[in-house]
Amino acid sequence: MVWKISKLFKEFFESERTGGLLLVICTVVSLFIANSRFGEMYVNFFHLKLGGLTIEHWVNDGLMTIFFLLIGLELEREIYKGELSNIKDALLPFFGALGGLLVPAGIYMIFNYGSETQSGFGIPMATDIAFALGILSLLGNKVPTSLKVFLTALAVIDDLAAILLIAIFYTRGIILMNLLIAVFIFVLLLVINKLGVKNLFLYIISGVVMWYFMLNSGVHATISGVLLAFAIPFDFHEDEKSPSHVLQHFLHKPVAFVILPIFALVNTAIFINSGVLGQSLIQNYSLGIALGLILGKPLGIFVATFLSVKLRICELPEDLNWKVIFGVGILGGIGFTMSIFITLLAFDDPVIVSGAKLTILISSTIAGVLGFMFLNLFLRGEN
Template sequence: MNISSYFKKFLHSSQSSGIILILCVAISLLIANSSLGESYQNLLDKKIGTDLFHLKYPLSIWINDGLMAIFFLLVGLEIKREMVEGELSNFKSASLPIVAALGGMVVPALIYFLFNHGTDDAKGWAIPMATDIAFSLAIISMLGKRVPLSVKIFLAALAIVDDLGAILVIALFYTDQIHWDYLGLSALMVAILIGFNFFKFKKHIFYIIPGLFLWYFMHHSGIHATIAGVLLAFTIPTNISTTEISPLEKLEQQLHLPVNFLIMPIFALANTNITFKDGMVDGLFTNLGFGIILGLFLGKVIGINLFSWIFIKLKISSLPDNSSWNQMIGAGLLAGIGFTMSIFIALLSFRGQQEIQDAAKFAILVASVISGFAGYSLLRYVSKKQKQK
């Protein structure tokens, strides 16, 4: 199995920053439920920027749409490298995360729909479809060598395909209006970036400047701006040489530290400020709560492994190297950590309905905690059993 040293560094950094990330979640929850909660929310709602070119947004938007685009840029770079010369470089390995992500979107949405069809809450059907790539990777990375690198790569690829699917769903079903002029300008930026790659431009500046414009146009088009990071990543040139460092590899090295130890902790602090209220626990035992919790906790692992099993049996795909179905189940459970994108979809689904939004956010938090704990515990248990054998 050929796994790049850059992906190993990425996973090592994720493992080191995982504890910091979870600590930031705890701090954010404590602040949100203390006397500082209102001031903290006001800070996140404070608009920053300039009205010139319509670049004045709340701080939370700059974090979720701006800083997260950099995170998606790094993950996109890692996935591209593995597609060129690593674990995802052959069709059988590369196809598995795609079909698994599809199953992990379809089954949770179906479970939610079964609980909520015919009600006003039915419009939240996409809430349990999403996987939080940051938290799922942080947890699996904390397991270190107990989990094969191929399984970690599988989860990373699955999560990014899943998030791209969620972004597409948002664009098609939860966007009030798509601005086609800005979308056209986004396509023009992508074409320019592809041209620079084709003519072998190697300096990062030729990609970063159009990438900034791509983010701006994508953001104003109505489609979630973080997709700009992935599109930019796939245009950065790389090679299969073991002696010459490519522009892609250089950028990876430069992004590891700020992404894992600055961007992700800030992201966690900004997105876990859920204020606990009376009656929220009761909301878990409603059709809305069941749809979200069972969709994320059961729907994800069932959908991912069912679709994977079908395509492996058809010999279209293959299991990750040195992995087992128990480890695939563990990865599927970790994919049930919906969190950020799920919360984002919940806010879009129930605009102006604060009480339902809060109930959905709490259900997402509970489902994500259960999924994360179950996935971590199963993968750790499987590792112990393998050592005993």
């Protein structure tokens, strides 16, 4: 069995690869400015209010909704027609993702169960698609197609889990009326979809209204992006002309080259004090995040896929072996975007938030370097 690769997947892979490299640059720039003499001015800028929300909130609750809309559109396509449409093909990355979720969360809870930081269990469960594919792309043509598909499918399933985590565990103070209005708009869009209405503008305008009520409901506003994605028509027969395909194609580059870089600039503006840094990295929440990402991710992904194949639940593609599966598992420890996003929802204490962000950056860097070195060694040995 060798997985095939679709045209839209290639486009997605290319945009995520370049976008991942841009994220690295924006992170370095943000850290540099935050720790320069302009640092205080730079950080305060993101706390300025516009229309009742700070710039930081507009980015994390507004722009990131568009990011989640793209994730939803990708999930919709993968489930209906892509790499996850065949249950047998989807089982391997599904089990890999499941192991990569449970083991890191378990490691985190070993250090933090019963403490004020136990709510951060979702942080090491996340994988950043852009960064992971960006590192994988550095290995060039020797990367098997099936490995690209496996990592992408695993990260997409990972994102779905993150969305569910946010909806279930990181929702506070429900305002029922606003939530019901948001749900009503979603149901109405589903009905319009079933009636065959394909006017993309109508769906987007309705999605903005749904976002407003979701923002003021207590459920995180980004969930509205995912709901909107599944309400937008997907046409099997005229795939490239369907509203879902058109919007997904349009959003790839703005998300990769504008929205995620802005997210990085806003959320990695961290003051680094050597004394505070050393202290924050030995806290229980930091140890849980670091070990969850660096150790838990590869172990969880490898063990779960290995057992699922040995139990004959699914098959390992012909052009893959267990060494490269473990290498991809290491890349799965690159949390970054999603991990930082969950950090902002899990913690209120600014000191803990900054410490967690630093731990995520360091851990993700280590996972990226180790994953690249491991795969470079064993992929080179096969070619």
